Amino acid sequence: MRAFSHWINTMQRCDFPRRLRAARPGAWSLVLAAALCAPPLWAQQVPFGLGNVRNFPEAALRGKLAVLSTVDAELNGRAIRMAPGMRLFSPQNSLVMLHTVIGQSFKVNYVIEPSTGMLLTAWILTEAEAAQPRPAAK
Known part of the structure; x- marks a missing residue:
C-alpha cells in the first residue's frame, strides 16, 4: 500500500x-x-437566403406534396407511396421528420425512384425557389 x-x-x-x-x-x-x-x-450560421443556393438534381420535378401519413402522400393530386428511405428537406436544407408534417401541403421539388415509382426525395421550396422555372410531372 x-x-x-x-x-x-x-x-x-x-x-x-x-x-x-x-x-x-x-x-x-x-x-x-x-x-x-x-x-x-x-x-x-448564415441564415438561408443570404447567399445559400441549393442545387437540385437535374431529374428533380416540381409539384405539390401533401403528406397523408409516414408512408402515403399525395403528389399533384395523385396518391403515391414514399420510399422507406424517403428524405424531406426543409427550406433550410435540414431533414424533416415525416410524422411532424402529416396533413400539411408544400410546394416541392421531388425525385421519384425509377424502379419502384416511390417518392425518394423532396425539398420544400422557399418563395424564391418556387419562382424559378422547373419542369412539372407529365
Whole structure:
C-alpha cells in the first residue's frame, strides 16, 4: 500500500494551465474574453437566403406534396407511396421528420425512384425557389 500511495504522490500531473499563466499572464483572460464575446454557434450560421443556393438534381420535378401519413402522400393530386428511405428537406436544407408534417401541403421539388415509382426525395421550396422555372410531372 505504501508503494501505491508513493506512486500517487509522485505521479506527474498535467500543469499546462499553470505553465501558461506563468508564461503569459493575460492569455487566460484573452481566451475567456473571446469565449464570452463570440456569438453563439446558432448565430454564426448564415441564415438561408443570404447567399445559400441549393442545387437540385437535374431529374428533380416540381409539384405539390401533401403528406397523408409516414408512408402515403399525395403528389399533384395523385396518391403515391414514399420510399422507406424517403428524405424531406426543409427550406433550410435540414431533414424533416415525416410524422411532424402529416396533413400539411408544400410546394416541392421531388425525385421519384425509377424502379419502384416511390417518392425518394423532396425539398420544400422557399418563395424564391418556387419562382424559378422547373419542369412539372407529365
